[in-house]
Amino acid sequence: MAPRIRDLGDLSDEIWVCGGPLSNFEATQAFADLVPENTPVICTGDIAGYCADPSGCVDLIRKHGWHVIAGNCEIELGQGSASCGCGFETGSACDIAAGAWFAYASAALNEDDRAWMRGRPDWAVFSHHGRRFAVIHGGASQVNRFLWPSDSDAAFRIEIDLIRAALGPIDGVLAGHCSVAFTRVIDGVQWINAGILGLPPNDGRPDTRFVTLIDGHARIHRLRYDHTRAASRMAAVGLTQGYQTTLQTGRWPTQDILPAQMR
Helix, strand or coil: CCCCEEEEEECCCCEEEECCCCCCHHHHHHHHHHCCCCCCEEECCCCCCCCCCHHHHHHHHHHHCCEECCCHHHHHHHHCCCCCCCCCCCCCHHHHHHHHHHHHHHHHCCHHHHHHHHCCCCEEEEEECCEEEEECCCCCCCCCCCCCCCCCHHHHHHHHHHHHHHHCCCCEEEECCCCCCEEEEECCEEEEECCCCCCCCCCCCCCEEEEEEECCEEEEEEECCCHHHHHHHHHHCCCCCCHHHHHHHCCCCCCCCCCHHHC
């Protein structure tokens, strides 16, 4: 099925980009407080997820009018599915933990939230300082494809070719899903993963990540927020599968989704 694509037009000024808020309201609010007035924000999907306040994150993002594409969580929650569609191996620690947080998120969202999620495009495209960018969630081949900074050029080239087939020439790609912010250049195309707002990237610090795009150049930033409160809220609603500790320590409770060289 061809992706639903939204053209955001020419975004000539500064752009702020975030990956999955993952129900972490404290981090999402901290990010929103930093965004300069009238600055466009692009979110690469997965608003609801691991943390304690899915409806609060959806409400905040809708109020601010951010450009949001559909991550696997929007797709599955919008359809009322029983699982998150994250791409975790069946029976893995990540898969087992997802059962708890996905059920919690699903129960917390109302039908209006789900309808809004169903209305999100699969991809977006925009122009910025003479360069053309695509926005996807994980990969073009699969919404939940994990593309890591350690992956081969060939892995990225497959995705870029698929995007070009649908959109024509592009100069850059904004993506998310894998939870680790990074940039790569593949055959002249800049691949920018904005990381995620909701969880730290397994680096031993509680700060999460976001990206700014200024004059066509991407910069990765750390986001400091009240991670202690966010962790306490997770514990209070019974989300104690290990990720509440991640918010404090900056370490994931399992690394089974990571490539061997990144563990």
